[in-house]
Amino acid sequence: MHGILIIILMMLVPATLVLQNHAESHDDASAAAVVAGAEPEANANEIDAIVLDAPNFDGATLNADKSVKQVKLTQKSQKKNKITDDVAWFDNNQVKLPIIYTVEPYIPRMIPNAFDPKDVDDRYLQYKGIPLMTAYEYGDTQIYTYGDVYYHVVSMLVVRNGEPLRAFDFSNYAQVHEHYIAWAVVEDDILYVQHTGNGHAAGFNGQNAYISAISLADNKVLWTSKPLTANARNFIISGNSLICGYGFSDEPDFLYVLDKKSGERVQSLKLKTGPDFIIEKDGVILVRTYSEDYVFSMK
Numbered sequence: 001m002h003g004i005l006i007i008i009l010m011m012l013v014p015a016t017l018v019l020q021n022h023a024e025s026h027d028d029a030s031a032a033a034v035v036a037g038a039e040p041e042a043n044a045n046e047i048d049a050i051v052l053d054a055p056n057f058d059g060a061t062l063n064a065d066k067s068v069k070q071v072k073l074t075q076k077s078q079k080k081n082k083i084t085d086d087v088a089w090f091d092n093n094q095v096k097l098p099i100i101y102t103v104e105p106y107i108p109r110m111i112p113n114a115f116d117p118k119d120v121d122d123r124y125l126q127y128k129g130i131p132l133m134t135a136y137e138y139g140d141t142q143i144y145t146y147g148d149v150y151y152h153v154v155s156m157l158v159v160r161n162g163e164p165l166r167a168f169d170f171s172n173y174a175q176v177h178e179h180y181i182a183w184a185v186v187e188d189d190i191l192y193v194q195h196t197g198n199g200h201a202a203g204f205n206g207q208n209a210y211i212s213a214i215s216l217a218d219n220k221v222l223w224t225s226k227p228l229t230a231n232a233r234n235f236i237i238s239g240n241s242l243i244c245g246y247g248f249s250d251e252p253d254f255l256y257v258l259d260k261k262s263g264e265r266v267q268s269l270k271l272k273t274g275p276d277f278i279i280e281k282d283g284v285i286l287v288r289t290y291s292e293d294y295v296f297s298m299k
Contacts, residue, residue, distance in 0.1 A: 042163050044123050049155060049169035050219045057207040059226030061263035070266045071241035071257055073285060073296040078272070081293045086276075089288050090114045095279045097234060098185075100142070101135035104150035114277075120144075127157055127167065136184055141165075143184045143191075151198040153181040158191065158216065166216055170195070179208065183234045189216045192242065192260070196231045200248055209246050211235065213263060223263035229256055232275040236285075238298065241266070243285060247274025255287060255296075269296075 081089065090096070090113050099115035118137070125132050130146040133153050137143075141160045147153030154174045158166040173179045173195055182196035190213055197208040209231035213222040228246050235244035242260040247253030253274045257267035273290035280286075280298075287294040 042123075044127055044157055044159075044164045044167070047157070047164050047167045049128075049167040051169040052172060052214070052219075052221060054172040054175065055210070055212065055221065055224040057210070057224075057227055059210075059224070061223045061225060061259075062261065064259045064262040064264045064266070068240050068259070068261065070259055071238050071243065071298050073243075073255070073257060073267060073269060073298060075269070076284065076295045076297050078292055078294050080291060081288070083291055086111050086288070087113055089277075089293060093279070093281065093286055095281055095286065097277070097279070098136050098138060099134060100137045101132065103131075104133050104153075121162070123164075124157065124159065127155055130155055138186050141186050143186060145181045145184065147180065151178065151180050156181060156184065156193070158186065166219065168214070168219075182231070185235070185237055186216070187237055187260075190214070190222070190260075191216055192235075192237070194230045194235055194244070201228055201251060211242065211244060211258070211263070213260070225258060225263045226265065229258070229265070233277055234279075236278050236280055238280050238285075243278055243280075245271070245275030245278060245287070247271060247289070249274075253289070255294075 090111060097115045100118040101120050102109050120132065120135060124144050127146045130148065133145050133147050133150055135142055135144045141158065144157040144159065145153045146155040152174065154170045156168045157164055170181060179195040179197050181193055183194040185192045193212050193214065195210055195212065197204045201208055207227050209229060210227045211225045211230050215222055230244035230246055232245040235242060237260055240260055242258040244258065245255045253271040255269040255271055255275060256265055258264065259266050271289055272292050275287055275289045277288040278285065283298060285296040285298060287296065
């Protein structure tokens, strides 16, 4: 019996040594990583959000530099659509939106060909317990927006090269007539955010549907556009200009060109119905409205 126990112990010793050596090598690798400066992945929830003050809604933008060339749009075509043929519009024009994730009905969750979904890092599926609503991607930078429902999206996380860069809290905006984040674009370390309310202008005392430009370098709001400027489902940046649109039933419908440095309106174009999607392709601007499809040339 003693002989059998000795044999069993002799068999177990090598396995124990292997496990011990594996653990030691793992510890050595971890220590080496620390020495080499490697850090564990940052947790988005550890980043405190920067709380921004609500704008005064007077539409006072910066002074525009008149020497800077802005996009000038000219209508090339206009044709009626079938109102419910959004899928065909995206297919026929072979265009996409810079969305990588969405659960929002307001953004085209029901138009699967309008964007290319990607797997989202588990770290960014919620922020401070608030679920992710929509994520946008611009090169090495992603913007994640959070809310309990799509018309109450007030938190935002900016991620660059896979790591959290900034978090913003727009609750002060939302407290004024329930504005929410409807779209966001980042370019040259400037964050452009569209704030929209779910309803007519009268329900917001006309203080609705505007865009803010925020510097990621110092987290300051650079300008806030005039209200009733942007409630389309998206806006775009082209050159020195930002192209957006506003419209609603029984309200004027317009496509606007803003100076992206100042926020000032530099061109207004009347539309027949309210704009939904605005996309640049092959040197033209495609605009999908409630009942019409437009094409605008640029110069």
